[in-house]
Amino acid sequence: MxxxxxxxxxxxxxxxxxxxxxxxxxxxxxxxxxxxxxxxxxxxxxxxxxxxxxxxxxxxxxxxxxxxxxxxxxxxxxxxxxxxxxxxxxxxxxxxxxxxxxxxxxxxxxxxxxxxxxxxxxxxxxxxxxxxxxxxxxxxxxxxxxxxxxxxxxxxxxxxxxxxxxxxxxxxxxxxxxxxxxxxxxxxxxxxxxxxxxxxxxxxxxxxxxxxxxxxxxxxxxxxxxxxxxxxxxxxxxxxxxxxxxxxxxxxxxxxxxxxxxxxxxxxxxxxxxxxxVRPLNQPSPRIKLYAEGTYREAGTPGTRTEIEATYRAAEANGDQVSAGPDKKSERKNIAYRNAKDESMGTPMPAEKEFELAVGRGYLTEGQAEKFDAEVATSSEQIDPETKGSLELLATLRKGTETKTPVKPEQIQQAAAQQQVHRPQINQSHGGVEL
Structure with a gap:
């Protein structure tokens, strides 16, 4: 044994x-x-x-x-x-x-x-x-x-x-x-x-x-x-x-x-x-407005990053000060967070990853749902069985999107408008549709 x-x-x-x-x-x-x-x-x-x-x-x-x-x-x-x-x-x-x-x-x-x-x-x-x-x-x-x-x-x-x-x-x-x-x-x-x-x-x-x-x-x-x-x-x-x-x-x-x-x-x-x-952590990235245009580099339709960005843009538009990190005593202590976040947000987000996150969450974001309704669900184009299965999965995720959003829809749309908008394409990795 x-x-x-x-x-x-x-x-x-x-x-x-x-x-x-x-x-x-x-x-x-x-x-x-x-x-x-x-x-x-x-x-x-x-x-x-x-x-x-x-x-x-x-x-x-x-x-x-x-x-x-x-x-x-x-x-x-x-x-x-x-x-x-x-x-x-x-x-x-x-x-x-x-x-x-x-x-x-x-x-x-x-x-x-x-x-x-x-x-x-x-x-x-x-x-x-x-x-x-x-x-x-x-x-x-x-x-x-x-x-x-x-x-x-x-x-x-x-x-x-x-x-x-x-x-x-x-x-x-x-x-x-x-x-x-x-x-x-x-x-x-x-x-x-x-x-x-x-x-x-x-x-x-x-x-x-x-x-x-x-x-x-x-x-x-x-x-x-x-x-x-x-x-x-x-x-x-x-x-x-x-x-x-x-x-x-x-x-x-x-x-x-x-x-x-x-x-x-x-x-x-x-x-x-x-x-x-990187050591030492005493060289912070340049002080920038955290949610300025171009901070988020995301491929495809408005997704998770875009909607989060909109909430902070709305705060800054209101005149609120947005800190560089979670520490409430000293901006100096936010160096690690700030550098990591800048590196993260400066990295393009593939549509494939946006798809994976939607599956993990179990629902589409508000922006994704709007795109799905407008460009996928209403499409009259003939699709193959593999793509049909992917669309059915997205439709299931769409059903879970009946959630509140922490900012007004027009604020999200304004942020989304600054992104490149494209028609959904087949995602070969999952046999699905790029959001």
């Missing part, structure tokens, strides 16, 4: 009836696994009336099957044998709360959740990972809205796009990764008040299923686990946290001192953002 390389004492101690233990037993032939975590900064106005953009990020730590057991065991052993880790709790020194009289003992305020323990945990991540194994996708395309329901919808869309990017990148890499472990959402470990613990995992599954059905990614294995069951999810949490400090505060030390080599990818064009690995 062959040895299951995915198992180790930590997993075996969960017991044979544990769901995650059984998942690893069923998928013992996996060559490598990507462990996934996320971080999110919501666009917001500060007390001085300055609008700060945000981003959504997915961190993936890819571990070869032969390395999983030792990496997993070394993470809890770093701090003497712990059973749970959350870097944000450690940064907030949540362990100190445990010392207070009548304090409730929770996983978050466990005795080891101290800021001083972050460095050794990051060092363990650095020792066990090499170039290409730490991947971070960054989605800068999140519009601002003061509608709470719309904010939640936009956040879900940003996550779906980021998952689309990471799944597409890793499944088409050489060698490919086709087994993914996501954090299972459970009510007691929700990361935000507006997160629905019953629906979040299913939305991720739906996103990935749509991508598979459309042929954008091959069939993959989707596993959901609690961080108390899989320490390698802590590795993804550490990577997401350190990347957040790079983006929010231009702080390179958390990654660099631990010798963590991270590959940062734009979630929309899926090219590497090299500016985030």
């Amino acid at each position: 062959s040895i299951n390389r995915l198992l180790s004492p930590f997993i075996l101690n969960l017991g044979s009836q544990n769901d995650y233990n059984q998942e690893l037993q069923r998928n013992s032939d996996a060559e490598r696994i990507a462990f996934i975590d996320e971080t999110f900064v919501e666009p917001s106005y500060d007390d001085n009336g300055v609008l700060h953009p945000g981003y959504y990020s997915i961190a993936a730590v890819v571990v070869e099957a032969d390395d999983i057991a030792k990496f997993r065991e070394d993470l809890p052993a770093t701090l003497g044998g712990i059973n749970y880790w959350h870097t944000t709790d450690a940064y907030r020194n949540k362990a100190n709360q445990r010392k207070k009289e009548d304090a409730e003992h929770t996983l978050g305020n466990s005795p080891w959740h101290l800021r001083s323990n972050i460095r050794p945990m990051l060092n363990t991540l650095g020792r066990h990972t090499q170039n290409g194994e730490n991947n971070v996708t960054l989605n800068f395309n999140i519009p601002y809205t003061d509608d709470p329901d719309e904010r939640l919808r936009l956040r879900e869309a940003a996550r779906a796009e980021a998952i689309t990017a990471i799944a597409t990148q890793l499944t088409h890499a050489d060698p490919p990764t086709t087994t993914f472990v996501f954090e299972k959402v459970k009510e007691e470990n929700q990361k935000s008040d507006d997160q629905d613990p019953k629906e979040d995992n299913q939305k991720d599954i739906d996103t990935l299923n749509r991508l598979e059905k459309a042929g954008i990614i091959p069939p993959i294995t989707k596993i959901f686990a609690l961080p108390t069951d899989e320490p390698l999810l802590w590795a993804a949490d550490l990577l997401a946290w350190a990347s957040r400090h790079l983006l929010n505060k231009s702080n390179t030390s958390w990654l660099d001192d631990a010798k963590i080599k991270a590959r940062f990818l734009d979630s929309h064009v899926q090219t590497e953002l090299k500016t985030l690995n």
Whole structure:
């Protein structure tokens, strides 16, 4: 009987009836696994009336099957044998709360959740990972809205796009990764008040299923686990946290001192953002109006980037000041974000990627829907069966577009008018229609 390389004492101690233990037993032939975590900064106005953009990020730590057991065991052993880790709790020194009289003992305020323990945990991540194994996708395309329901919808869309990017990148890499472990959402470990613990995992599954059905990614294995069951999810949490400090505060030390080599990818064009690995980060890109004409280089019809651009253009047209990044204390701290965003937005966005993002989200943007209605749905041209299937997929996505938009339609149309408009063409990569 062959040895299951995915198992180790930590997993075996969960017991044979544990769901995650059984998942690893069923998928013992996996060559490598990507462990996934996320971080999110919501666009917001500060007390001085300055609008700060945000981003959504997915961190993936890819571990070869032969390395999983030792990496997993070394993470809890770093701090003497712990059973749970959350870097944000450690940064907030949540362990100190445990010392207070009548304090409730929770996983978050466990005795080891101290800021001083972050460095050794990051060092363990650095020792066990090499170039290409730490991947971070960054989605800068999140519009601002003061509608709470719309904010939640936009956040879900940003996550779906980021998952689309990471799944597409890793499944088409050489060698490919086709087994993914996501954090299972459970009510007691929700990361935000507006997160629905019953629906979040299913939305991720739906996103990935749509991508598979459309042929954008091959069939993959989707596993959901609690961080108390899989320490390698802590590795993804550490990577997401350190990347957040790079983006929010231009702080390179958390990654660099631990010798963590991270590959940062734009979630929309899926090219590497090299500016985030240039040292030192003291040479910001020229100060420009963030959403000036020509900032977004997008092929084809008005899509995701165009509509996000319109929301910030509308703010600037109103006379609002739009910050260069999410940090609200110092523009100097926004250097990393600013450089990465400028690099991202200066990269042309192929129509193929716009199609992939629409599938991942499950709906067309308002601009895409208008183009579909005007130029595709009303077309009388004869089409072949392959194209017909693609149009049917787009029609399904069109049905999901009955959503509010955070800016007036005429503002979007004005921004869209500055883009090159063309009739849809066959997308050979997917046998579909370019949006």
